Amino acid sequence: GNSVTQMEGPVTLSEEAFLTINCTYTATGYPSLFWYVQYPGEGLQLLLKATKADDKGSNKGFEATYRKETTSFHLEKGSVQVSDSAVYFCALSDWGAGNNRKLIWGLGTSLAVNP
Amino acid sequence: NAGVTQTPKFQVLKTGQSMTLQCAQDMNHEYMSWYRQDPGMGLRLIHYSVGAGITDQGEVPNGYNVSRSTTEDFPLRLLSAAPSQTSVYFCASSSRTGGTGELFFGEGSRLTVL
Numbered sequence: 001g002n003s004v005t006q007m008e009g010p011v012t013l014s015e016e017a018f019l020t021i022n023c024t025y026t027a028t029g030y031p032s033l034f035w036y037v038q039y040p041g042e043g044l045q046l047l048l049k050a051t052k053a054d055d056k057g058s059n060k061g062f063e064a065t066y067r068k069e070t071t072s073f074h075l076e077k078g079s080v081q082v083s084d085s086a087v088y089f090c091a092l093s094d095w096g097a098g099n100n101r102k103l104i105w106g107l108g109t110s111l112a113v114n115p
Numbered sequence: 116n117a118g119v120t121q122t123p124k125f126q127v128l129k130t131g132q133s134m135t136l137q138c139a140q141d142m143n144h145e146y147m148s149w150y151r152q153d154p155g156m157g158l159r160l161i162h163y164s165v166g167a168g169i170t171d172q173g174e175v176p177n178g179y180n181v182s183r184s185t186t187e188d189f190p191l192r193l194l195s196a197a198p199s200q201t202s203v204y205f206c207a208s209s210s211r212t213g214g215t216g217e218l219f220f221g222e223g224s225r226l227t228v229l
Contacts, residue, residue, distance in 0.1 A: 034217070043119075043205055043220035044158075089158070102173075103218060107157040 002027045006090045006106035013080055013113050021075040021109045023064075023090035031092040033057075033066050033073040034103070038087045047075075047088070080113045087111070117141050121206050121221035128196040128228045136191040136224050138206030144219070146209045147189040148173070149181065151202040152223075158205070164189055196228045 007022040025033065032051045036044040048057030050066035050073065057064050062077045073090060090106040122137045140147065148163035150173075160173030164183040178200060180192040189208075193200060203225050207218040 036218075043222045044207075044218075045220065046217050049217065102160065102163070105158045107155070 002031065002092060002094050002104050004090050004092055004104050004106040006088075006109055009087075009108075009110040011109060011111045013111070015082055015113055015115050016079045017113075019075070019077040019080045019084070019111070021088055021090075021111070023073045023075065023106060025071050025073065025090075025092050025104075027071075027092055027094070027104075031094060033064070034091045034093070035062070035064055035073070035075050036089040036091060038089065038108070040086070044089060080111075082113045082115055085111055085113045119206055119208055119219050119221040121204075121224050123224060124222065125225050126227070128193075128226065130196060130198060130228060132196050134193050134196065136193075136204055136206075136226075138189045138191065138221060139187050140189075140206075140208040140219070141187065142208065142210075142219065143186060144208035144210050145186065147183065148207050148218075149179070149189070149191045150205045150207060151175065152205060153202050161191065161204075193226075196226075198228045200226065201228045202226060 003026045005024050034049045035047040037047045038044045048059040050057040053068035055066045064073050064075045087108045087110045089108045091103045094102045094104050119140045145166045149161040150158045159175045161179050162181040164170045167186050170181050203223050205223050206221040209218045
């Protein structure tokens with residue numbers, strides 16, 4: 001079945017460092033791919049998405065490219081800030097039986113950015 | 116913009132008690148779902164609904180009931196709470212059509228079962 005694997009955390013960086021959080025997936029067909037972010041004490045919110053191969057999603061300085069050849073969707077940011085401290089979830093959309101929408105989730109990667 | 120609203124935000128129960136977590140959305144979304152979030156386990160789907168009158172089980176449905184009498188509301192009922200149900204619960208909704216699967220989440224309900 002479809003699955004998502006993302007790198008384990010926690011990841012600790014200094015402010016202005018470069019961030020990469022790896023995400024790879026297994027899927028049949030052509031899923032959409034997502035990164036969600038969860039700030040402390042809050043619900044998840046969509047950070048960025050890509051709906052087809054070679055698409056690049058971007059938001060708030062974060063980027064991720066849908067790589068079908070390597071089945072990856074790595075999250076990157078050139079210069080992190082303390083306010084980026086959060087848990088990041090990679091996910092893919094899966095159309096299950098009966099045309100029901102489900103998201104397949106990675107386990108989340110915690111990021112802590114120190115001043 | 117209200118989006119997805121969950122109540123209560125915090126709840127403490129004793130083993131065996133029952134309760135209902137409320138979820139309401141004002142985006143006219145057909146799809147609604149409940150997740151639980153536990154350390155090291157990520158998000159796990161409890162129940163979901165693709166429209167009023169239609170519900171189905173997710174990965175971890177045991178001990179929970181749902182109903183969907185209106186498009187807006189999707190309550191989650193714990194029939195007889197157990198300590199294993201201590202968790203943070205999230206309600207999420209999306210448009211069923213469109214194909215991209217973006218979910219909109221509530222702020223979560225933290226439940227402790229003693």
